[in-house]
Amino acid sequence: MFTVKYRTKPYVILCYEALFRNLKEGYRTHRKLTEDFNRFNAGYRGEKDVDYNLSLFPHKNFYIFHNIRLKIHNKNFQIDTLIVSKTFLCIVEIKNLAGTIEYDPELHQLVQINGGKITAFQDPVLQAETQKMHLKAWLQQFNMSIPIETLVVSSNPSTIIKIQQDDPVIYRKLIRKESLHLHLKALTDNYTETVLSNIQIKNLNNAILSGDIPHHPNLIKQYNIQKKHLIDGIVCPSCWQTAVERINKKWTCRSCTAEIKLLHERIILDYFLLFNNTITNRQCRELLKIDSPSVMYYLLKSMKLHYVGKNSARKYLAPSIENYPQNSDYPGKHKSVFQLFD
Template identity: 50%
Template sequence: MFPTTIKHRKKSHELLAYEALFRRILEQYRQHEAIVPEYKREKAGYDGERNVDYKLSTYPHKDFFIFQGIRLKNSPFFFQIDTLILTKSVIYILEIKNQKGTFNYDSEQRQLTQIVDGTEKSLKDPILQAEAQRGHLLGWLARHGIFNIPIETLVVVAYPSTIIENVREDPDVYKKIIHNESLHQHLDRLDSRHTRDKLTTTSLKKLCQALLDGDTPLRTDLLRQHNIGPQHLINGVPCQRCHQYPMKRLYKKWQCPNCSAVSTRAHERTILDHFLLHDITLTNRQCRELLQVDSPRTAYLLINSMNLSRSGNNSARIYHSPLINDFPQSSTIPVTFKNHFAKQSLD
């Protein structure tokens, strides 16, 4: 009765990397004004998308197949769609906006402005953004031999508290920029316009698989972006209870010298954070430096316990990062954000 989600939304590499950064960066930099706002922006985008995901999951239409976030290559460029919906008769692109305050959209100037707490700023035209994604998707579909299926676009404002002002009172705008709460009604309206099947069940399944195979999550280098070096990062394995570091490796387990917490798997988060922040590979030597252990044998046993893919043999062995979509989604970070960001230097 309800839609089928083919690809569930996962945190982006950027959001996962920010969470890893808060776990790895020295405490005095965790409230840095260049880092916190960017993390909050990324987190707000994810939360807004999840809001729309829930609303869409309750839409009573069993023949909808949903991709919650997908990034594809339309050579030589990549394009990202917040939510993609496939049916046999039509494809939907949802461009999700999570900003709060008041949106003023001018359909003649093709301009969107946002007002929050008396401050006004200009944003990209979301209708043009959605249409650009439509053009990229048409090119991608053509490369896969699909030419005749219509594509509809909607800009979905995630939060009901956001006010949408249609400056020119353009009736078409009311059909393009919508609140999440009215998503079902607009899907009903569009669905009624597309009653003839363009895809067979077999071709739809093939298209779903091609989309999954083509999904290429973006990887972001936060350390370079924020000019963060080794001197800004902690050494060793932090305690997941009190966040002090480093934990000590004693008798096949980790023990915190501050609160005496014990863990057998504390190294796993540290290694995964390395993959998010530094590199997609790890050697035994790098593992020893990362975990602050001396024994190559200990490092070997710890890495092997994570069942990571690997290549090479003996001293040349390299361990490889999981795929971005396979990373844990839990988000424990050792920081509570202040209302005013501390003005600090990372020099």
């Protein structure tokens, strides 16, 4: 098994974390904001759990792509995990829903019952079949035709799954992560005819990578964030006070005396996530409260960002998504669970 594209935090989570770092304290606990972030974060954790189960499957001829977003007919479609082999492709749609989920294949309805709250969701089996239709159309531009299977995997081990109709097909489509190996083994045993050559596999893998267009949401616009909602100053990641200055080539917090080596990198990356995918030397100086263009040039050069233009017209470009830190911190992240009940 070869993982061609590893799963990293998607832009949506990176953007939320950047927003929490830059919002004034009173706005960080906005109900809609935190609910949306928690939902995306739960989905990402569920995907990582299934990734681990998949990584243990002993099949050396599987090529794995995590979190792929392709375009067909000017529309994008997202696949949580795509398995490529010489005999078939498999789309894996991952759901992390707690409590009890009831699926009705006749009504194409998924209902979650959790803590007395009832929530309806899009039919995940139909969602995966729609992705299959899009992927089939996408493959046609490369003159490729190969069997495509779909699996919907429930990643939460405590979830109770109830299927309203006695449909044997659904039991092979809507599964728990613990049985993923069994279903992949059944698909491998069923598809024995080689459809793609080694060259075709290589070309397909390259086409998927080059066609992948990660979704980058604009949270500032989505939540109508204004300048008054954002922190004016440089925040210390240790004490979260706006008391940081650059002194003797170091970022130093006047409040807690912490020294933060690469603080400018986090601030510039947050700018890319929240505001624009390019930045100039002047914009960086305004952002970091630095007067010297030469100092700013040195800091930007140290980040090894690609750029276009020369001299004062030079624009530095945002890095690709896999180059963003995966251990981003934000205020309130490390609160004790007991504080929830205070």
